[in-house]
Amino acid sequence: MKPTNRFPMLALAVFMVLTLIMAACTTPPTAEEPQATEAPATEATEAPVEEPASDEPVELVLYTSDGVEWLTFVADEFMKQNPGIDVTVMNVAWDEFDTKMIAMNTAGTPPDIWTSWGPSGFMDYYARGLIADLTPYIEASNFDMSDFYPEVVDYFTIDGKIYGIPHTVGAAYIFYNKDMFDAVGEPYPPTDWNDTSWTWDRMLDVCSKIAYHDEADPANSTWCVSRGLYPVNTYAWLWDKDIFPQSIYETGYAEEANLSDPELLEIFQKYQDITYEYHYDQTGPEWMATGGDPFVMGKTAMQMWGVWGFDNTFTVEDFKWGVAAVPYGDPNADRKVHIYANPWMLSSQSRHPEEAWKLLAFLSSPEMHLDSLNRGTTPLARKSLMDEFYAMVPYMTAEELDEVLNGAIEHGQIAPATSIVGWGEINNVLGTAFDAIENGTDTAANSLPAFEDELIAKLKELKATYEK
Amino acid sequence: MKIKNVSRRRRSLALREYAAFYGFVAPWLIGLLVFTLYPLLASLYYSLTDFNGVEMNFIGLENYVKMFSQPLFYQSLWVTVRYAVVVVPLNMVAALALALLMNQQIPLLSFWRTLYFLPSIISGVASAMLWRWILNPDMGLLNSLLMLVNIESPRWFWDERWALPAYWLMSLWSVGGSLVIYLAGLQGVPTALYEAAELDGANAWQRLTRVTLPMISPVLLFSFITNLISSFQIFTQVFVISGQGSGGGISLGGPNNSTLMYVLYLISNGIRSNRLGYGSALSWVLFLIIMALTMLFLRLSQRLVYYEDESVR
Numbered sequence: 001m002k003p004t005n006r007f008p009m010l011a012l013a014v015f016m017v018l019t020l021i022m023a024a025c026t027t028p029p030t031a032e033e034p035q036a037t038e039a040p041a042t043e044a045t046e047a048p049v050e051e052p053a054s055d056e057p058v059e060l061v062l063y064t065s066d067g068v069e070w071l072t073f074v075a076d077e078f079m080k081q082n083p084g085i086d087v088t089v090m091n092v093a094w095d096e097f098d099t100k101m102i103a104m105n106t107a108g109t110p111p112d113i114w115t116s117w118g119p120s121g122f123m124d125y126y127a128r129g130l131i132a133d134l135t136p137y138i139e140a141s142n143f144d145m146s147d148f149y150p151e152v153v154d155y156f157t158i159d160g161k162i163y164g165i166p167h168t169v170g171a172a173y174i175f176y177n178k179d180m181f182d183a184v185g186e187p188y189p190p191t192d193w194n195d196t197s198w199t200w201d202r203m204l205d206v207c208s209k210i211a212y213h214d215e216a217d218p219a220n221s222t223w224c225v226s227r228g229l230y231p232v233n234t235y236a237w238l239w240d241k242d243i244f245p246q247s248i249y250e251t252g253y254a255e256e257a258n259l260s261d262p263e264l265l266e267i268f269q270k271y272q273d274i275t276y277e278y279h280y281d282q283t284g285p286e287w288m289a290t291g292g293d294p295f296v297m298g299k300t301a302m303q304m305w306g307v308w309g310f311d312n313t314f315t316v317e318d319f320k321w322g323v324a325a326v327p328y329g330d331p332n333a334d335r336k337v338h339i340y341a342n343p344w345m346l347s348s349q350s351r352h353p354e355e356a357w358k359l360l361a362f363l364s365s366p367e368m369h370l371d372s373l374n375r376g377t378t379p380l381a382r383k384s385l386m387d388e389f390y391a392m393v394p395y396m397t398a399e400e401l402d403e404v405l406n407g408a409i410e411h412g413q414i415a416p417a418t419s420i421v422g423w424g425e426i427n428n429v430l431g432t433a434f435d436a437i438e439n440g441t442d443t444a445a446n447s448l449p450a451f452e453d454e455l456i457a458k459l460k461e462l463k464a465t466y467e468k
Numbered sequence: 469m470k471i472k473n474v475s476r477r478r479r480s481l482a483l484r485e486y487a488a489f490y491g492f493v494a495p496w497l498i499g500l501l502v503f504t505l506y507p508l509l510a511s512l513y514y515s516l517t518d519f520n521g522v523e524m525n526f527i528g529l530e531n532y533v534k535m536f537s538q539p540l541f542y543q544s545l546w547v548t549v550r551y552a553v554v555v556v557p558l559n560m561v562a563a564l565a566l567a568l569l570m571n572q573q574i575p576l577l578s579f580w581r582t583l584y585f586l587p588s589i590i591s592g593v594a595s596a597m598l599w600r601w602i603l604n605p606d607m608g609l610l611n612s613l614l615m616l617v618n619i620e621s622p623r624w625f626w627d628e629r630w631a632l633p634a635y636w637l638m639s640l641w642s643v644g645g646s647l648v649i650y651l652a653g654l655q656g657v658p659t660a661l662y663e664a665a666e667l668d669g670a671n672a673w674q675r676l677t678r679v680t681l682p683m684i685s686p687v688l689l690f691s692f693i694t695n696l697i698s699s700f701q702i703f704t705q706v707f708v709i710s711g712q713g714s715g716g717g718i719s720l721g722g723p724n725n726s727t728l729m730y731v732l733y734l735i736s737n738g739i740r741s742n743r744l745g746y747g748s749a750l751s752w753v754l755f756l757i758i759m760a761l762t763m764l765f766l767r768l769s770q771r772l773v774y775y776e777d778e779s780v781r
Binding site: 102219283284288289424425435 | 520521600601605606607608623626627628711716717719720721722723725736740741742
C-alpha cells in the first residue's frame, strides 16, 4: 500500500483518539475524585470559608420548577444589591427536575440553591450528600429564625444542624363547597382539629344526603368527596395507623412494613368503598371524563387536598368554599395529618457557598417572603405573615383560618415524600399494591398482603444503598 | 530531480485535500465521537459501577447479577416480548393491507394516503392522551360503540387483563410510517410481472403471494426489523397513560405491572431512582437482546427475501 493511502486512516485514528481524550477531559467526578462523598451532608461545610478575592463575577444558579416570576424578581433585586454576583434562574419541568440536577452535578456545575419542587424530597437530598449544613451560615450572619414555625424548622434539622430554610408550609385539609352543604342543611365541617364529632362515618352520613350517582351517565352524577390526599398511606393516619413504623419519619429508613394487619386492611377497604360501594368519589376514568377538577367545577362537595388546594380553590368563582380539618377515622385515636413543607437548600458542592447563602438568606427574608405571598396563594412558614394570608382567603374569618391552619401544624407530621429516603421508589411499590383497590378489581384484604414482602425488600434495599 | 519535485507536489496536494476533507467532516465526526461514541462507552463503564449521579464506585458485574435476581426485570421483559410478538405482525399486516388498498386506483387517493399517514406524525404524548380518552371504559368512544351492539365493555387500561391488548390496539394508530414504505415498494414492482402472471392464469391471491410479496420482501424485512426494534423500545405511551401524573388511578406500568415495558423499568430505575449504573446495565442488556434478535432474523430471512441484485446479501 502506498504511504498516501495509509494517511487517511492514520489521520482518522489520531483525530478519534484526540477527540475522545478531549471528551474524557470532561469526565464527571469519579470514585477517585468524589465531590459529594468527601462532603457528605452530615459533614458538609464546617464553617463558612472566605472565597479568595477575584475579579471574575460570581455566577449562581437558582434552580426551580415553579414560581419563576417571583424568583426572577428576587434574583434581580439581589443582583442590584450585590454587584459582582450574577444569578441565573433556571426553570425546568417538574419531572425533569431531578434528572437535570443529576446531570449538573455530574458535570461539576451544580445548582447553588433550590427547593424541593421536584420529585425528590428533602431526605433524598440529605442522604445523597447534596445539601450543606446551614447552621454556620445562620450563626455567622445572625439570620433570624425565630419567625419560622419551630415545628417546621425541626423537620429540616438533623443532629442539631439545619439543612433547609422553610418556605411554604401547610397540611392536608378538607376543602368544601358551602353552597352544597347549605342545600342539604348540613353544618360545615369543623375548623377545630380537636372536634372528635367530625369522623369518617359522619362524613359518609353527610355524603348520603349530597351524592347522586347516575349509573347510565356518570357525567350527570353529583359526587361528595374526592380523595386527593397523597400518599395513600396517610389515610391510615386518620386512625393513627400506618403501613410504616413511626421511626421511618425520624430516621428516613425502615426495614419493616405492614400490608396485612386486619385493622389496616379494614381502613383501606373503607377507602375503596367510598368509590365502589357508595359512589361518593369518582373512579379514575370518571375523573378523566369530568373534563376538569370536579371540586372546582362544583361537581363534588368536598375535596381532601394538601395545601396546594388553595391554588385551585382561589380560582373558584361560582360558589362559596371553606377549609376544614380532615375527619377522624377513630375519634379515640391520636389522628395525625401530614405537613407539606418546602425548604430552600444550599448545595454542598456549590463553588460559591458564601454568595449562595447570601442569596438564600435574601430570598428567605421577610420582605421577599411577603412579596412571594402577594404573588401566590400558598401560606408561608413565617408566623408573622399569616395575617396577610388570612386576608387573602374569601368566605372565612381570620379566626377560622387561624384555627384550621395552626391546628394542622399542631397535629402534623411531616409528609413521607419529604422525610423518607427514596420515597419515589417506595411509592412505586405502593402504587402497584393499590392498583386493585383504586380500580375496584379486588378488595383490600385480597390484594394488599401479597405486596408486603416486596415493600419490605424495597425498604431494606434503600437502607442498604443509602446508608452505605 | 524533476521526478522528486513532482512527487513532493503531489503529496502536498494530497495533504491539502485530506485537510479539507477532515475540516468539512469534522463537525459530524466530533458529533459522533462526543455525543454518540463517548456516551456509549461511558454507559458501558457506568454499568460496571454504582453510579448514582453523585458517587461512582467500580462494582464489576454486580449490576448484571442483581438484574437477573429481580422479578420485575423478568416481568418487564415478558411484557415487552408479549407486546412485540403481537404488535410487529399486526402492524405489518395492517400496513400492508392498507398499502395494497392505497396502491389501487380509487377516488381521492391522495386524501386517503394523507389521512392514514397523519397519525404517525402526531407526537407519542398526544396520541397516548387521545387513546386514553378513546378507551375510557365509562365514557370512551370505543366502549360507547361496543355498548350499542350489546358487547360488554372491557376496562382497557384500568384492567390488568386488558391493559396490554389496549396497547396492541393503540399501536395500529401509527401504521402510517410502514404504509408509506410498503407503498413505495409496491410501486417499484414491475407491471410486466403482473401481466405475465395474468397471462399464466394467476388469480389475485396468487399474484399477491407469488409476485407482490417476493418482490417487496426486502421492504418487508426492513419493516419487520425496525418494528421489532421500536416495539422493544416502547416507552412514551405507557409512561403517559400510567403513573401518578396520569391522574387515572393506574400505577406506573400498571395495573399490577401488567404494562411494565422494559424501557419503563429502565427509566424508572436508572433515572427516576438515580441508579444510573443499574440503568446503564439494563440498557446494555436491551442492546444485546435487540442485536441478537436482529442478527437472528437477518440470518433466518436469507432464504425468504428476494434481492434482484444478489450482491446485496
